[in-house]
Amino acid sequence: MSKNGNFLQKTYQPIIKPTIVLLVICIVIALALSLTNTVTAPKIKVLAEKQQQESMQLLVDADAFAEKEGKGFTYYEAVQKEETVGYVFLNEAKGYGGTVSVMTAVKPDGTVHAVKILDVSGETPGLGQNSAKENFYGQYAGKKGEISVVKFNANDQQVNAVTGATITSKAVTQAVNEALRQFEEVRTDGK
Amino acid sequence: MANKNIGYFTNGLLKENPVLRLVLGTCPTLAVTTSVKDGISMGLAATVVLICSNVAISLLRKVIPDKVRIPAFITIIAGFVSVVQMLVKAFLPSVDKALGIYLPLIVVNCIILARAEMFASKNSVLPSALDGLGMGLGFTATLTLMGTIRELLGTGMIFGQPVTANFISPMIIFLLPPGGFFVFGMLVAASNAIAKRQGKQPVEHLGCDSCPSKGICGKTDCAEKEAVTNE
Amino acid sequence: MNNSTAIASILLAGILTNNMVLSKFLGICPFLGVSKKVNTAFSMSIAVTLVMVVASAVTWPIYHYLLMPNYTYLETIVFILVIAAIVQFIEIFLKRFIKPVYNALGIYLPLITTNCAVLGITQINTANQLDFVRSMINALGAGLGFMLAMLLFSGVRERLETANIPEFLKGLPITLISAALVSLSFLGFAGIGG
Numbered sequence: 001m002s003k004n005g006n007f008l009q010k011t012y013q014p015i016i017k018p019t020i021v022l023l024v025i026c027i028v029i030a031l032a033l034s035l036t037n038t039v040t041a042p043k044i045k046v047l048a049e050k051q052q053q054e055s056m057q058l059l060v061d062a063d064a065f066a067e068k069e070g071k072g073f074t075y076y077e078a079v080q081k082e083e084t085v086g087y088v089f090l091n092e093a094k095g096y097g098g099t100v101s102v103m104t105a106v107k108p109d110g111t112v113h114a115v116k117i118l119d120v121s122g123e124t125p126g127l128g129q130n131s132a133k134e135n136f137y138g139q140y141a142g143k144k145g146e147i148s149v150v151k152f153n154a155n156d157q158q159v160n161a162v163t164g165a166t167i168t169s170k171a172v173t174q175a176v177n178e179a180l181r182q183f184e185e186v187r188t189d190g191k
Numbered sequence: 192m193a194n195k196n197i198g199y200f201t202n203g204l205l206k207e208n209p210v211l212r213l214v215l216g217t218c219p220t221l222a223v224t225t226s227v228k229d230g231i232s233m234g235l236a237a238t239v240v241l242i243c244s245n246v247a248i249s250l251l252r253k254v255i256p257d258k259v260r261i262p263a264f265i266t267i268i269a270g271f272v273s274v275v276q277m278l279v280k281a282f283l284p285s286v287d288k289a290l291g292i293y294l295p296l297i298v299v300n301c302i303i304l305a306r307a308e309m310f311a312s313k314n315s316v317l318p319s320a321l322d323g324l325g326m327g328l329g330f331t332a333t334l335t336l337m338g339t340i341r342e343l344l345g346t347g348m349i350f351g352q353p354v355t356a357n358f359i360s361p362m363i364i365f366l367l368p369p370g371g372f373f374v375f376g377m378l379v380a381a382s383n384a385i386a387k388r389q390g391k392q393p394v395e396h397l398g399c400d401s402c403p404s405k406g407i408c409g410k411t412d413c414a415e416k417e418a419v420t421n422e
Numbered sequence: 423m424n425n426s427t428a429i430a431s432i433l434l435a436g437i438l439t440n441n442m443v444l445s446k447f448l449g450i451c452p453f454l455g456v457s458k459k460v461n462t463a464f465s466m467s468i469a470v471t472l473v474m475v476v477a478s479a480v481t482w483p484i485y486h487y488l489l490m491p492n493y494t495y496l497e498t499i500v501f502i503l504v505i506a507a508i509v510q511f512i513e514i515f516l517k518r519f520i521k522p523v524y525n526a527l528g529i530y531l532p533l534i535t536t537n538c539a540v541l542g543i544t545q546i547n548t549a550n551q552l553d554f555v556r557s558m559i560n561a562l563g564a565g566l567g568f569m570l571a572m573l574l575f576s577g578v579r580e581r582l583e584t585a586n587i588p589e590f591l592k593g594l595p596i597t598l599i600s601a602a603l604v605s606l607s608f609l610g611f612a613g614i615g616g
Contacts, residue, residue, distance in 0.1 A: 018259040025251075025263055029270035029499065036274045037495045040281035047284055097440065099550070121288055127363060164363070214594065217454065218538050222447035262506060265535075269499035277495055292545045295498040299538040301451060368445050369606040376598030380590050394594045 059105040059114045060086045070186055078105070086113050087186065089179035095171040098122015100131075102172055104140075104179035110187070112147075115140040115176055120168065128168035136162050136169070140176055147180075149173050199318045203325030209302045210333040211382040214394055216302040220334060221371040223293050227350055230338025232286045234331025236275055237297050238324065243271045244303055245311040245323035252312045264307045265298070272298045302330060333378070340374050341365045429559050436563020442539050443571040444605035449539030453572060454597055456530070463576035464569070469530040471565025473512065474543050477505050478561035481544045482554050501544050506535045539568060575604050 008016075056065050062078035062085055076088040086108065092101045100120050105113040117132040130136065139159040140147065147157060149169045154160045161169035209215045216237070223233045247267050248255075255263045276294050280287045287294065297303065306326055311319040343349055345365035347356025355361075364370050383393035440446060443453045449470065456466045481501050489496055513531045516524035534540060543564045547557040578600050587596050 013256075014258070018256040021255055022259050022263055022266070025255075025266050029266060030496070032270060033273050033277075033495060033499070036277050040277040041495070043281040044277075047281070051284070097445070119288070121291060124363070124367060214454075217450040218447050221450060261535075262503070265502055265506060266499065269502045273495060273498045276498065292542060292549060295545055296448075296538050296542055298498055298502050299536045299541050301536065304536055364606075367609060368447065369602040369609065371447065372598050372602035372605055376591075376595045376602065379598060380595035383593065383595065384590055393592075 055103060055116055055118065056088050056105075059088060059103065059116055062086070068186075070182055070189075073182055075182060075186065084108060087183055089182050090118070091175035091178045091182075093171040093174040093178070095120065095123050096128050096165065096167040097124065100168060100171040100175065102175035102179075104176050106179060106183040110180070110183060111142055111144040112140045112176065112180070115172075117172065123168045124165065128162065128165040130162045131165060131168050131172055136160075137172070144180065147173050147177055196317065196321055199321040200325040203322060203327070203329040204332070205329070207326075208329045208333060208382070209305075209326050210330055211379060212386070212394065213302075213305070214379075215305055216300045216330060217375070218296070219293055219300060220337060221368075221375060223290055224334055224337035224341055224371065224374075225345065225366045226289075226342045227335060227338040229289045230334035230336075231331060232283075233290055233293065234327070234334040236279065236286075236290070236294065237300055237302065237330055238327025239275055240268065240271045240297050240300075241303050241306060241327040241330075242320055242323035244268045244307055245319040246316055247271070248307045248311040249314060249316045249319035255312075260312065261304075261308075264304060264312075268303050268307065269298045302326060337371075337374055337378065341370060345370060429556065432556055432559050433563040433566075436560055436565075437567040437570055438608065438611040440564075441567040441571055441605075441608055442542070442564045443568055444601075444608045446542070448542040449537055449568055452530075452533065452537060453568075453575065454594075454601070456533075457572055457576040457579055460573060460576045460580060463572040465526050466530045466533075467565070467569035467572045469527040470534060470537065470539060470568050471562070472527075473505070473509060473531075473534050473537075474540050474561040474565045474568075475558060476512065477501075477508055477540055477544055478547055478557045480504055480508060482547065482557050485548050497545070497548060502541055505540055505544070509535045539564065571604070571608075575601065578604060 053065065056062075056076060056078070060078040062080045064079050065076040065088065066079060068075055068077055074090070077084055078086040078088060087106045089104045089106065090101065091104065092099050094100070099122060101118040103116040103118050105115070107113045115137045117137055120129050120132050123129050123131065136159075139154065143156065143159075145157060147159060149161050149166065150158045151166070152160055159169070159173060203209060207213055210217070210220050219233050219237070224230045244264075244267055248264060251263075251267075272295060275297070276287075279290075279294060306322060310322045314322070339349060343354060344362050346363075347359060347361040348354055362370075365374065379394060387393050436442070442448050443450065452466055452470070457463045481504055484500060484504065485494075485497065489500065509531055513524075513528065516527065516531075543561050546564075547560055550560075552560060579597065582596060582600060591599065
């Protein structure tokens with residue numbers, strides 16, 4: 001017995017006490033975090049959904065967006081008065097400093113209706129981030145087929161790159177082309 | 192007593208400015224100062240964490256055994272950072288987007304662990320809170336200054352509003368990484384010049400005093416030690 | 423960067439275009455603090471690379487099997503504690519079994535717990551939802567990139583020792599300005615591996 005008591009005394013200060021203190025701190029903090037999470041998680045989720053709906057609404061004037069599954073991707077069918085007025089695709093491509101994410105709305109006839117740049121925060125401010133301005137992404141509207149990037153004097157199949165940011169421009173274009181390809185896939189599957 | 196408390200507060204603001212004098216928290220100082228707004232957001236987020244962790248650690252300073260103090264401090268700091276991270280995500284989504292991974296990285300912001308180790312673990316609650324506030328605001332002020340310089344020179348705008356953009360062509364290099372190092376270097380040079388005029392030591396290099404791991408490391412001067420072991 | 427990015431381009435991005443230190447500003451403390459001599463810079467980068475790869479290997483299953491999908495808000499706190507523990511284990515392991523390596527790297531290991539590059543790389547892995555192999559490659563690339571930056575920069579600093587520097591720039595300011603020039607040269611890699 002006394003041996004046991006000794007053992008406890010010997011180990012309490014160097015081992016048991018630090019362990020208990022650390023454990024209690026961890027438990028308290030984990031509790032505080034899960035509490036904060038229960039408050040914030042629904043808000044974050046609602047915010048993300050709202051943001052997506054809003055940006056889709058900006059692209060296509062529609063009553064509702066129905067979530068659909070393609071082959072390995074999710075897309076949205078924009079419905080107004082029970083008629084499909086367009087399709088919305090979300091795509092990503094590798095830009096200059098990170099991932100560029102782009103939302104593309106395609107008309108039922110296969111032309112680009114509108115493009116919205118969702119995230120270019122990885123790109124250079126003042127250069128690549130300028131792709132989020134309308135004079136760049138506005139160029140895509142009305143184009144169809146394979147779109148490519150040129151420095152200036154773009155024709156029907158081309159867009160003018162953002163000054164000093166060819167890589168970002170190419171990334172956005174790649175994402176739009178991917179959306180057009182996905183649209184073709186959806187259209188041929190539908191028939 | 193009141194004077195002393197004010198001293199704890201102003202200490203971090205000027206005399207021991209965490210970024211320019213103690214050379215702590217260099218990573219966010221360089222990374223998120225491409226605009227004034229990002230600089231301020233980062234500074235304030237870190238200030239909140241700094242005050243909370245200083246208060247908590249000061250309260251617990253007699254309970255936490257010396258042996259496990261560093262893991263305990265890191266746990267507490269990480270807890271507050273996570274709370275701030277969730278709140279920012281829920282209520283200020285644009286700030287969350289702008290700060291990206293640098294928001295959770297406040298955990299390893301040297302300022303916070305350094306103040307826990309050097310100040311909060313040795314002082315009572317009120318001075319610790321004031322120290323956190325002063326250091327946090329000193330950090331914020333420096334980040335704001337960096338952000339102002341880089342945004343003005345790099346885009347010709349402040350807070351996204353054109354200032355010189357219309358008559359001076361912006362120098363984009365200031366927004367890029369080299370610009371960050373350059374502006375920071377110039378600020379340290381300026382702060383050194385001021386310090387020198389007041390008869391204080393200019394910051395020569397990153398010594399052990401500015402190393403957050405000083406407490407773990409247990410070396411008196413790692414720069415010296417490492418030279419010895421390697422030769 | 424995502425799961426369709428080629429392995430080689432992840433590696434290349436980590437070393438050159440997305441260099442940890444020079445373009446992401448992670449791990450600035452050791453970059454400025456331990457880069458006075460080429461050989462110490464080399465040892466430090468080996469230690470950082472080692473911890474980055476091991477930390478990525480350990481945090482990946484933790485994130486994907488324990489935290490996903492309901493407990494991801496614990497990411498930051500769990501990762502930093504895991505990294506702190508890993509560093510301790512590596513230190514004990516090296517001390518016990520590979521003494522020469524411990525002698526060379528030992529003093530740097532404690533510094534790495536609070537190195538933002540290590541926590542940063544694990545968070546970048548999860549933020550980009552990389553799979554296991556790509557996370558490991560990403561960590562390796564980041565570590566090698568860190569090493570490249572450290573070696574280049576320590577070379578520059580050794581030359582600076584004998585250079586004639588304007589009085590007001592002596593010390594930290596000239597170090598930062600040299601860092602600016604080194605990072606300027608890295609801008610030239612933009613677009614490689616894209």
